[in-house]
Amino acid sequence: MDFKDYIRVIPDFPQPGISFKDITTLLNDGEKYRLAIEELKSRVSHLKIDLIAGPEARGFVVGAPLAYALGVGFVPIRKSGKLPYETIEVGYDLEYGKDKLAMHTDAVKPGQNVLIADDLLATGGTISTSVDLVRKLGGNVVGTAFLIELGDLNGRAKLPGIDVFSLVHYDF
Template identity: 70%
Template sequence: MNFKEHIRVIEDFPQQGIRFKDITTLLKNGQMYKAAIDELREKVKHLEIDLIAGPEARGFVVGAPLAYALDVGFIPIRKSGKLPGETIEADYNLEYGKDKLAMHKDAILPGQKVLIADDLLATGGTIQTSIDLIKQLGGEVIGSAFMIELMSLNGRDKLPSELEIITLMQY
């Protein structure tokens, strides 16, 4: 299935020189959204997954339905100050800035196997920070799944070599 036909590219967003890959045009098409989640489910079902973690915000729209499709739990990884319980936090670099991510301290039990799901793999900063948070809680990151990978930013190269990286589309 050609998912790229349903991705809108927005020039110079959120800043000059960025070609933003907008998944909202795929999400609003129910059949394509379902097909994308179904394809990701097929690509990751061989992994022994206990939980799926998704970084805010678009990781929620990929990770939560994927967790549902696989009958596993979902863990939100949020920006600092957004979670109501006790959290752990870590700073990270974005393609176009800096931010801080947080997880509930009780989100993951030691030894649980976690898949990280997000809309986009760019520089790898968000995913590496998510990995670090999960490991702090004793979780084992067994893979990552993305709708899109931006090959020119080499995010894959900055992630652990043993991490299985699954994508639907590459630019």
């Protein structure tokens, strides 16, 4: 199945020159959404995974159902100040500023194998920050999984030695 057929492309959003990949059209088709999660599951099921972590917000809609399908736990990665318990944080650069991502300090135990899942791999900033968080807690990042990868933005370069699994690839 070509999942590209279920992803809406919106030109010039959120600014001119950007071609936004809108996954809501995939998510609102229950059968295609299920098939996308099942396909990701088949691509990562050979890995020994104890937990799946997903950065907010669309990492939740990929990571949580994938964790359920694999029978493992899910760990949310949130923006700074959004988690109620003690956290660790890692900062990262945005196009026009800086931000921080956070996890609970007890979310990952040393030695646990973690797959990080998100909707999109672009420049790799969010996912490499998520990798740093998992590693700071002693977890092993065994791979990353995405619905979409924007190949020309070369986000893979920020994930040396980490397997990357993507359902759909776009190149400019």
